[in-house]
Amino acid sequence: MIGDKDVEHVARLARLALTESERARMREQLSAILQYIDKLKAVDVEGVEPTSHAVPLLNVMRDDEPAPCLPQSEALANAPDRVGEFFRVPRIIED
């Protein structure tokens, strides 16, 4: 039901570099899991509303008032690579 190409495609969407053997094992295991999940097809869900949260929640608004927030130095403190006030990443725009 789920082929190598599917796993490869989904892994790319999820930004996961998988090795050949990881991909093969993943395909096998996901097939078994999806086969199990297929039991949901037997349930009659005609006209049933979906549940996204167990407790119904409406939009929660707060007053738009300025308050202290994380200082920049602390927000940057855990960055694996930074330059000055910025996170540094590999080049994404050609010269």
Place this chain on the structure above:
Amino acid sequence: MKTDAKPHLTQLTIHELVDAYRAGSTTPTAATEAYLARIAAHDDKVGGYLTVTREEALAQAHAADERYRKGIPRGPLDGAPFAIKDVFCTRGIRTTCGSKILDGFVPPYDATVVTKLKEAGAVVLGKTNMDEFAMGSSTEHSGFKLTRNPWDLARVPGGSSGGSAAAVAGDLAVAALGTDTGGSVRQPAAFCGVVGLKPTYGRVSRYGLVAFASSLDHVGPLTRDVQDAALVLETIAGLDPHDSTSVPEAVPHYAAALTGDVRGIKIGVPKEYFTPGMDPDVQRSVREAIAVLEKLGAATEEISLPMTDYGIAVYYIIAPAEASSNLARYDGVKYGLRVPGGKDLIDMVSRTRAAGFGAEVKRRIVLGTYALSAGYYDAYYGRAQKVRTLVRRDFERAFARVDLIVAPTTPGVAFRHGEREDPLSMYLNDVFTVGADLAGLPGISVRCGFSAAGLPIGLQVIGRAFDESRVLRVAHAYEQATSWLEKRPQL
């Protein structure tokens, strides 16, 4: 406790310890030192902790000493030495969530529940081991190490809050915080013979909790007895402006609900929670526990939760789908691991995630991404959300007839390390706990006996939304009427 020898400091409950502080027979520093000494002597066997915060703990204990000396303790948790699951952000203290991708991460803020514990005077001994990103039922998926069950070191403590459960069972902390997404507080509590409480969705703030599946993640305590669970819940519950899913419902005085009186309470016993394949020791112990509740004056009747068999399938679509979105933030840019040398940004991100995530996390990210991807969304995610509604309706129908549901927490007792290598067999372990997560209902696990091999068995009590008081009352009455807590594991 019916031993002749005076119980050791590390064997007391929170309320016993705080009574002793008040009476002046011991101090928070003495208790904290006793726990730190026991962790130093025994945690290499158990593997409950990822980080021990010795200096911070002693400083917090000294401050608590001072408050007792002056006669101004802060309340029922002041000076109690806690362990915190490593899923909670702790300011200035390494927080890994059991994952190599967060190795070295030092949060700039405390989770709200950690702030509340600290404000109540609790001492933080350290951060406990867990399945990576809380994905697992054995703590074997930790990116760092194994945790062993104090009742039998060859067995798992359950998971994902396995380090927290093992720490409380092994007398390495008086209580601990955990999280429950598919059973991750109640299942390890059952396996380790401690109390594990999962409150109603929205009852406790999740601000500062590393997110796994946001519509299912709950924060809850693991404790030695039900009274302690009530005291911790009362401290950590309530509306938090930092968490829009926390609710403004008033927080009751939960400990006041522990009257021991369960007369007239109507208890439903779901027939689907007693399956032919389950461990006969579990079945027998839970049936006996139900008989105890009847003797105490509760009225029991058989009920049906016909969607029980679909719970795991619903969960393994919804939880991975939400996880695949929540875990998109680990990109090697803002914090944690980065694998350098990628040819461009996407390559760097893909290599970092490949190196930082373990096999189970990758499996769930791919499964969740697949379930949300074009062409499959309606068939998987959409359908699972609708069946989730039917699971909720099962409980609504049941609670129109009964006040509480009583059932086993797990189909079996703690299994051996490596015994559940197949992912699906691991997932099925949560068959009796996922229901309360999908429906957002409060549930507790308390010790109700031992298997022939001497492993603890958990009794689960599930209640209506925001009816933690009644859940706690019945669990407490059962605990008081039985003597299972007298037995302790030997390390």
